[in-house]
Amino acid sequence: MRIYLDNAATTQLNKEVLDAMLPFLTEKFGNPSSIYSYGRETRMAIEQSRKSVAKILNAHPAEIFFTSGGTESSNTAIMAAVHDLGCEHIITSAIEHHATLHTVQYLDKLDLAKVSYVKLLPNGHVDLDDLEKLLAGTDKKSLVTLMHANNEIGNILDIHAVGELCKLYNAIFHSDTVQTVGHYPFDLRNTPVHFITGAAHKFHGPKGVGLLYINENVRITKFIHGGSQERDMRAGTENLYGIVGFAKALELATASYQKDAAYIRTLKYYLMDELKKHIPGVSFNGDVYGQSLYTVLNASFPKSEKSEMLLFNLDIHNVCVSGGSACTSGADAGSHVIRAINNNPNQIPVRFSFSKHNTKLEIDTAVKLLKELM
Secondary structure (H helix, E strand, O other), X not given: OOEEOEOOOOOOOOHHHHHHHHHHOOOOOOOOOOOOHHHHHHHHHHHHHHHHHHHHHOOOHHHEEEEOOXXXXXXXXXXHHHHOOOOOEEEEOXXXXXXXXXXXXXXXXXXXXXXXXXXXXXXXXXXXXXXXXXXXXXXXXEEEEOOXXXXXXXXXXXXXXXXXXXXXXXXXXXXXXXXXXXXEOOOHHHOOOOEEEEEHHHOOOOOOOEEEEEOOOOOOOOOEOOOOHHHHOEOOOOOHXXXXXXXXXXXXXXXXHHHHHHHHHHHHHXXXXXXXXXXXXXXXXXXXXXXEOOOEEEEEEEOOOOHHHHHHHHHHOOEEOEOOOOOOOOOOOOOHHHXXXXXXXXXXXXXXXXXXXXXXXXXXXXXXXXXXXX
């Protein structure tokens, strides 16, 4: 039996999502830019998907752009803030996804924007007082780019509080919401944010399709040149079946949100209790009992000769977990997030992340194996 506990990396495709996509992989194959019936029916499918996503997020359809995933979406928002919106100062944190960190470092290296890193509290949350000091301490227009929920430790940002600070200091606010779109309800008409991102494969949709929300009051230039797709903003033939799959996956995730969230949360706390009961010296990273994803638990295990090969040995025994932001095929490449909040060389961090498909039996099996491997 293979036990998959790395759902923050990617999730299993829902059968109903696949069923919604299949017609657009077979008979409904027209290019959405074509004027004849084959093209018109696929164009209609894309626009219906856009309307569906916008309705669920309480946004306007014109604010929804489909991309290849969260990485492209975050890159686009950050680059546009600098090139189109005049941001010369970027405020971020040391625990952002590399799609953000590497992009802002690139801009800093080119001397296009100065990057500041907001302080973190001991539990891994962003220090909002320090954020305000950074905003108040510059005469340059700022971009604040902070993720809504951390993909490794699960901490959830107070997105409204950050957005209000950005309004106060006339800053642009981009939030990487890849771990929360499809897992939490959004009300974008009443959320002070300029850009958010999403990726279908984080909530049982297909890989290779994402979302970029651009607030209607923001004007940026096209981010991929060559055609007039995505309302002349992102050239290239659309990922038709991916877009249909994104909308269907979000629809299903929203419909079952309360039931799924309650169930998955019980699995998270059950694993915590079992680890504390059976693994001496285990500890947990982030604000696990507070503002935290119900889908993610990051545990630190005491370092020993046996535990140093923990991820590798779990993989051999068909238990899929990770030590960082994605499955590393059993090799622990280290985590910049854990280094930033808990740089203890005598601990081995492991991220467990759950979905509605996981069971208590799987957790019992994983804990039993961990006892043997420690």
